[in-house]
Amino acid sequence: MNKKKVTSIVLSCMLVVSAVFTGCGKSEATSTKQASKNGKTLVYGAEFEDEKLNPILLSSHAxxxxxxxxxxxxxxxxxxxxxxxxxxxxxxxxxxxxxxxxxxxxxxxxxxxxxxxxxxxxxxxxxxxxxxxxxxxxxxxxxxxxxxxxxxxxxxxxxxxxxxxxxxxxxxxxxxxxxxxxxxNAEFNQKPIGAGPFKFEKLEKDNNLTLTKFKDYYGKTGNIEKLVIKFIADYNVRAMQLQTGEIDLAYLEPSQVSKIEKLDNIKVYKADTADYRCLMYNMRKDIWKDANVRKAFNYALDRKGMVDGILLGYGSEAYSPLQINKFNNADVEKYTYSLDKANSLLDAAGWKKGEDGIRVKDGKKLAFTVTAPKTDEVRVKIAEYFASQFKKIGADVKVDALDWSVIKIDQCDAFVLGWGSPFDADDHTFKLFHSSEIKGGDNYGAYSNAKVDEALQKARTTSDENERKKYYAEFQKELSEDPAFNFAVYLKALYGVNKRVSGIKEKVLGHHGAGFLWNVEEWNIN
Structure with missing residues (x-):
């Protein structure tokens, strides 16, 4: 995920325990809770706040x-x-x-x-x-x-x-x-005008965005008159406010599902996604220049252990950015867990274990830091899991869990990325792996591979579907042989929704569950 696209919200009220139950202030929580129960106001606890509300500037899937x-x-x-x-x-x-x-x-x-x-x-x-x-x-x-x-x-x-x-x-x-x-820098970016089902009413930065039903909207609508998007970065606070009724729906972490499912007033949706988590190798760092070193770390990852232990079964093992796409190439190296292969590749690459068990080459230790956003429980656990797994092959790996506001992805040794799109295969591939996207784009790891560039360019500019399939197969083959990422897992999107909300139409979702509210204008509150 791109930190430019989101702003993590720090809730000052978390300094006291009572704030976990009341949000950022008793009066605000009470008023929001009352509003959410008037039958026409929906309150969504959002992880992130879009910096600017202008589709020209932001991701089209915001x-x-x-x-x-x-x-x-x-x-x-x-x-x-x-x-x-x-x-x-x-x-x-x-x-x-x-x-x-x-x-x-x-x-x-x-x-x-x-x-x-x-x-x-x-x-x-x-x-x-x-x-x-x-x-x-x-x-x-x-x-x-x-x-x-x-x-x-x-x-x-x-x-x-x-x-x-x-x-x-x-x-x-x-x-x-x-x-x-x-x-x-237009005022429009904070006070937008669109043609969608909800119109802008007010924005309280770092707090909430209020939208109201557009009476002249041309499409089908339900009975929601007001939509309040509360920016709540902390997943524990989101779950608590869902439980107390201060919000009507929120994205959940796997560790929260069993408790939330026991609540009489909440239904948990477990949606399939194209949303994967991976370790990004920053090619600016000398440690990742050798493809065999990257391959070694790919073999050193027990993906099934991650699905079972971190996702609690709400996901699957990953090997490709197009695994959920119709152009997926299953005939690529999937890097099945093998410490023997990992160790052999590192030995051949000249990284030898020292007396302390840490590998050394040319006087330098095999050491790096994995960075993850601290407000994302799954990513932090993934980073910690990477560190524990990689220790087994002689790497000294530290974990740095930071707030999004201080993370600079292109400066990290390695970063726990999240991407994935259920749309055309060009989405979340060209912008991530093509070398033209290194400067100012989403290719944060500075990955550059001429064969990948050629395959992606041909795939996006070829009308014949069979030809596109061939080029995307070539892209995935080359990417597996020269890894930009260590693909780890695909996630299910877990949403807790108050049972008084109806009309939700499920479909395969995108990154961080994007798309769950795709038909929210048709929802009803009972």
Missing amino acids: LTNDLIFRGLMRFDENNVAKPEIAESYTISDDKLTYDFKMKKGIKFHDGTEVKAEDVVFTLKSVLDEKVNSEIRPEFNEIKDVQAVNDYEVKITVKKPFPPLLDKLTLGIVPKHALEGKDIN
Whole structure:
């Protein structure tokens, strides 16, 4: 996970035990609890706070993109992109031109109609080098975008680009609200205007975001009139507030499930995901220059032990970033647990065990630090597990559990990363492993492999599905032979939800359970 995308919230009230039961203050907790029981207010205990509420700047899969905004396309219950603000679309025979017809009468929250010029402005802003957009690499195959008229948009691409329809789930912003302004620092980023089912009401930084039902929303809705997103970084506080009724739903840690399941008023959802955890090797560090050293650490990991001991069975062993994708290549090295192979590779690489059991090469010990965010119980336990496992092969590994606010991933020796997407295979692959993403992108470990670059580029710009499958297979094969990550486990997303909430439609979720609220506008509170 990218710390730029989230801000960990430190709850000062945790200094006293009573705060665990009442949140950040008795009056706030009481009022929130009362509001959540009026039958029309839903209170969500969120792990993270989006720094800016503007889809141009943030990941297209950010929570607020689904709540406040709508795009030309939208993912359905099968994670397939279907027309949303678009009424229909056609693709030219050469796969280079996309023509979209838009629905008429769809309104932004300020009452203005969504038109083609807003789509053009949104996409051109993402592509504008002056705009600090995290998602620009996802759209850089776009050659041009034009408004044919008020309700028709023409998008041309440089090469065939099958992931485009997925990318166009990006929320559309109103041109009139941002034109001529510095998008990076616009007031809009804290007071957004979209066309989604909920509109912005107020934001209390480091505390909560309040959204209200948009009465002119064009789609189907339930009876939720207000949605309060409380920013609660501490998983124990989230679980306690779920138990006391101060919040209606929250992401849970595996260790909390058995207790929460015993509560009469809470149902625990255990959703399948494409969400994996791994150890990122920072290629800037000399220790990771040798691929055989990275392979050795991959063999030294008992993944089944992690699934059973850390995830408590709520997950599975990992070996690839596309394991849950239709383009998964199962015919790759899965690094089945083998201390013998790990030790042999390190011996061959010149790392010899000293009298203290720690390996040494050229006078330097095989020592490094694994960093993890302290507000994520699973990641901290994973880091500790890595350290204990790697000690068995002669490595001196320390664990540093830090707050997100002080973590610089690209400076860590190794980091417990979390990624994974249930959408097109381009998502969470190109931006993580292509060398063009080292500077300013999400390739924090500075991984660079010419064969991987070529395979990923061809896979995203090839229209034939069989050809895409071949290129993604090549990508996974090369990645297994020259590891960027030590893939550990896939997680189930565990959500505790008050039983008075109905209408939840489950589907395969993304990173950190992203997507659980995908149809929240249709939910009802009984």
